[in-house]
Amino acid sequence: MTVYVGGIRFIKPVSIGDIVKVDATVIHTGNTSIHIAVDVFSRHIADPEYKKTTHCVIVFVSVDQNGKPQHVKPWIPKTEVEKKFCEYAQTLTKLRDSISKEMKPFF
Template identity: 55%
Template sequence: MSPPRELTLQFLAEPSDVNFGGKVHGGMVMKWIDQAGYACASGWSGGYAVTVYVGGIRFIHPIQIGQLVEVHAQVIHTGTTSMHLAVDVYSRHTTERERCKTTHCIIIFVAMDEHGKPRTVPSWTPHTDEQKKLEQYAIRLVELRELIDREMRPHL
């Protein structure tokens, strides 16, 4: 049986998560994204993994204090040692059933061995049309990241 390729973590947006505008601050959302991504990547790879890239993060709608937050992470592409995950964040009031997408991003993890060196991850092959579209999305973003990296290199 293959390892699970997706998971959802849930959080309750607390008053300590608030920004100066009275909404959950982006840093907290990014922390939840990294936690869900790590749980998904380490489950897929069977061990420790490190975040090497978070990109295209889009804050679509604010999250209100007291809302239930769902962070859904799924493997959408694998390399030799890397795992590309799509992460979507949703929120809803606890008394309601309908949720709203609040954030989306791509996050890449690399599996590490006990000596801190990259190690091979299980390969993932998409089967459904939706999975194939997500993998193509990840591959297109790799190409775009390479262009951005070249542009930024002189400023690093």
């Protein structure tokens, strides 16, 4: 189940007729959640090089057959890049929690 999409950055538009490529990478796991960084790239059919157009982080919660959250296998970052992405995911989580707390009186 998707519970959050955030940290969205629109870098450049995708034009009609462009070829689109999507890369998704696990960057953090919680007890029941998986954080995935998604990068979207596009290129004109005549251009050999893709350019990044969008970036975001999607958080999924693993649920059992009854819709209850269930434990996920931990993902352990190994490389420096993976460790930085993991820190990024944790920072986004803190920001999201802070924003939710601030907005709570309005919902």
